[in-house]
Amino acid sequence: MAVQLNHTIVHARDNRESAAFFTELLGVGVTAEWGPFIAVELANGVTLDFATIPADRITPQHYAFLVSEEEFDAAYEKITARGTEHWADPHMKQPGQINRNDGGKGVYFTDPAGHYLELITVPYGGRPER
CATH class of the missing domain: 3.10.180.10 (2,3-Dihydroxybiphenyl 1,2-Dioxygenase, domain 1)
Structure with a gap:
């Protein structure tokens, strides 16, 4: 199998706010919510998994x-x-x-x-x- 990026975790102050920002701006959809993650899938199958963390820990x-x-x-x-x-x-x-x-x-x-x-x-x- 060829190496492919499957998902990445994106730190957010509010995972719902960030997921909504992406879905509204780019016309993509939320595909899953599990644990601390809200996943937004891109056209190539890669998901951005938004996770809420303290703002001072976001790089x-x-x-x-x-x-x-x-x-x-x-x-x-x-x-x-x-x-x-x-x-x-x-x-x-x-x-x-x-x-x-x-x-x-x-x-x-x-x-x-x-x-x-x-x-x-x-x-x-x-x-x-x-």
Whole structure:
């Protein structure tokens, strides 16, 4: 069997709030609730398992999501409608903008727990050849 990422635990101040943030923004669904986890499944079968932990124990992580142009546009509309601070770059020097890296679209923002999120429509390095 080829090695695949199956799930990762995402620390949150409130696992329900963070799971709702992802499901509403990205149009994905909660697939399971068990123990301290609320699992949100992505299109490739990987789940983000949100777990509530004390805020002072959360170390912000970076999560990048490859999305279609349509998914990007829908999510970006929600980001701007909510007044969510966002940037075209990871250094937060281009506020309120998106980037056009590699011929696609990209944006950086944070989730309710302070994790750094990125949406991109083209993988780094450009579109894969078909």
